[in-house]
């Protein structure tokens with residue numbers, strides 16, 4: 001624990017040092033921007049090709065071909081979902097929560113993208129619609145669909161509560177991959193930090209601690225994406241339900257989540273291209289590159 005008061009007294013120029021203006025780490029002007037007008041026109045003509053229901057406190061796998069859309073929808077009641085994305089061609093190319101956060105900020109909404117891990121670092125999916133985009137940031141600094149949390153897991157829970165709970169999102173995602181025939185140890189190595197769909201979170205202003213509050217999501221709300229590459233998705237319906245009180249237990253009311261995969265008519269995405277591999281030539285200065 002940090003001490004209640006600093007152990008070092010402030011220097012004479014503390015005020016001036018604190019007054020230095022911040023600069024954005026990664027100005028995104030130079031990023032390849034999605035053609036949102038094209039995406040919007042295509043999403044107006046979608047037809048469903050697949051549907052997967054994720055039961056409460058469980059996870060399920062879904063497949064989305066590049067150029068198709070997928071939607072995660074709240075059905076029975078407020079419910080948070082923990083989303084993992086993998087390239088269908090190479091499961092080691094996975095969603096990179098930390099770099100996505102550095103590029104787009106703490107929470108994602110329409111126009112933001114889910115980026116993949118090194119050495120790929122390219123858009124895996126683009127948010128094409130978000131019925132909670134009205135929420136913005138509330139008076140506590142909270143917002144929806146975060147990339148600041150990780151995923152609830154049995155290890156942290158055991159440290160804090162000395163209890164073994166098997167339906168944390170981390171374990172749910174492992175079981176969902178294992179149900180597809182994957183060795184559970186390999187699955188555990190592939191599960192990664194998530195996009196916390198519908199989760200309302202932030203950092204407390206006084207202590208900077210990660211907080212959650214009851215999600216504002218209601219039945220009928222959804223977040224929708226364009227798959228920029230062939231994707232395998234894994235979605236867990238978090239045991240925290242709306243994450244308004246506690247997770248990592250069977251206490252909260254939990255509801256199913258619905259995933260639909262949708263296709264646009266032929267030609268509706270004319271001009272769209274699957275993102276190429278990252279252009280860095282590699283080598284890391286070791287020679288030969």
Ligand SMILES: [Zn+2]
Nearest residue numbers: 152169238239
């Ligand atoms: Zn969870």
